Amino acid sequence: MGHSCVIALTGKGGVGKTSLSAAILRILTEEKPGAKILAIDADPAVGLSVALGVDVKETLDDIRLRVARDVTEGLNETQDILAEAKFRLFEAMQEQRGFAFLAIGRPEAAGCYCAINTYLRQVISLLVDEFDYVVIDGEAGIEQINRRVMEKVTHLLCVSDQSRKGIQIISTIKEVSEKLVAADKVGAVLNRVLMPERITETEIGGAELLAVIPPDPMHAENDIEGRSVFDLPEESTILNGARTILAKLGIL
Ligand SMILES: Nc1ncnc2c1ncn2[C@@H]1O[C@H](COP(=O)(O)OP(=O)(O)O)[C@@H](O)[C@H]1O
Ligand SMILES: [Mg+2]
Numbered sequence: 001m002g003h004s005c006v007i008a009l010t011g012k013g014g015v016g017k018t019s020l021s022a023a024i025l026r027i028l029t030e031e032k033p034g035a036k037i038l039a040i041d042a043d044p045a046v047g048l049s050v051a052l053g054v055d056v057k058e059t060l061d062d063i064r065l066r067v068a069r070d071v072t073e074g075l076n077e078t079q080d081i082l083a084e085a086k087f088r089l090f091e092a093m094q095e096q097r098g099f100a101f102l103a104i105g106r107p108e109a110a111g112c113y114c115a116i117n118t119y120l121r122q123v124i125s126l127l128v129d130e131f132d133y134v135v136i137d138g139e140a141g142i143e144q145i146n147r148r149v150m151e152k153v154t155h156l157l158c159v160s161d162q163s164r165k166g167i168q169i170i171s172t173i174k175e176v177s178e179k180l181v182a183a184d185k186v187g188a189v190l191n192r193v194l195m196p197e198r199i200t201e202t203e204i205g206g207a208e209l210l211a212v213i214p215p216d217p218m219h220a221e222n223d224i225e226g227r228s229v230f231d232l233p234e235e236s237t238i239l240n241g242a243r244t245i246l247a248k249l250g251i252l
Contacts, residue, residue, distance in 0.1 A: 005251060006124075006134045008042075008150050010173050011159035012166045013140035016191035016238075018043070019219060020159060021137035022051035022229035023242035028133050029098040031252055035132040037099040042120060042144060044106050044113065048137045052101065053228030058091070059105025060123060061116055086126050097230065100131075117147045128152050133251075141169075145176050155249050156183040158207055162193050170205030189213065189245060210248040213241035 007024065009017040025039050041048035049056045090100075102123075107116050128134055136153065138144055150156065158173050160166030170188050177186060187210040190199065194215065202209050216237035222229070232239055246252040 003154070004128045004131055004134060005155065006128055006136070006153045007155045007157060007249075007251075008136040008138050008153040009157045009159055010138045010142075010145065010150070011140065012161075012169045015159045015161050015166055016213075017140070017159050018047040018051050018137050019223070019229075019238060020157075020189065020191065020213075020242060020245070021048055021135055023232075023238045024246065025052060025099055025135050026229045026232075027239065027242045027246055027252070028135070031246075032133065033098070036130065038127060038131040038134045039099050039101045040120075040124070040134065040136045041101075041103040042136050042149065043139045044104060044116070045139070046103065046106060049101065049103060050226060051223075051229055052097075052099075053230060054096065054101045056101070056103050059103045060119060061105030061107050064116065064119055102127075113143075114147065117144060117149050120144075121147065121149045121151065124149065124152050142173055142176050145173060145180055148180055150177070150181045150183075153181050154184045155251075156181055156186045157189055157210070157245065158186065158205065159189045159191055160204070162190060162195060162198065167205050170207055172205075174206045185249060187245070187249065189241070191241070192216075208248075211241050211244040213238060216241075 009021050011017055028037050039048060039052060104116055104120055107113060144150055156177055158170040160170050174186055177183060186207045188204040188207040189211050191213045192215050193212050196212055199212060214237055218232060218236045219238045222232055243252065
């Protein structure tokens with residue numbers, strides 16, 4: 001198999017990372033039939049499963065807790081978790097609609113987010129070669145980039161709304177990722193844009209502007225009703241946005 005394509009969506013909270021992750025996954029399943037596709041919800045706030053219409057049976061955090069309970073003293077917990085994880089993940093990853101799904105889960109104990117991010121980083125390393133396409137819906141902010149969760153990412157997407165604040169975060173992500181992510185490409189996506197005439201730069205925060213996506217009432221309606229991205233009409237604005245992004249990245 002060739003080099004896997006690992007796409008991660010990062011950015012401020014509420015800018016559309018989950019919506020666009022789901023849209024990109026739908027387009028990949030349609031345009032790359034037969035490809036091995038993995039969706040990862042890396043945000044402890046969850047949401048990608050709903051956007052994709054997937055039932056989550058066991059999260060990475062569930063696996064971690066169960067293995068940690070089973071491990072006897074003196075064993076290397078991380079190694080055991082990884083071995084178990086590799087086996088379990090294929091059970092946890094429900095194959096449906098042409099993709100597998102893995103969620104990081106919501107660590108119950110306070111302060112174990114960095115532990116789960118460490119497992120996530122190693123699990124991504126273990127899994128990337130098994131898939132043609134991996135789409136990671138990232139946690140808001142730069143923590144997962146700092147913790148090298150995104151080190152295997154080949155296409156880093158920085159999503160923002162039109163706000164100055166959101167675009168500043170793109171600059172920060174671009175800067176931090178230069179050392180910590182070996183991405184072939186770092187691109188910006190402006191989502192839910194109300195004033196396209198106010199966008200003058202082709203580079204946003206130093207990243208190439210890949211797509212400008214207007215507000216999508218059909219997507220908003222879909223979200224209100226709790227329906228998945230697979231219920232959207234083919235010509236919806238957000239799906240067109242996802243097509244544009246993938247085309248600009250040379251994936252479609
Ligand atoms: N292009 C769009 N048009 C209309 N609503 C959108 C669009 N993109 C995202 N939304 C809505 O904005 C909210 C936040 O989107 P979400 O994808 O959950 O963001 P994030 O994952 O970055 O926090 C959701 O209610 C979603 O339906
Ligand atoms: Mg989200």
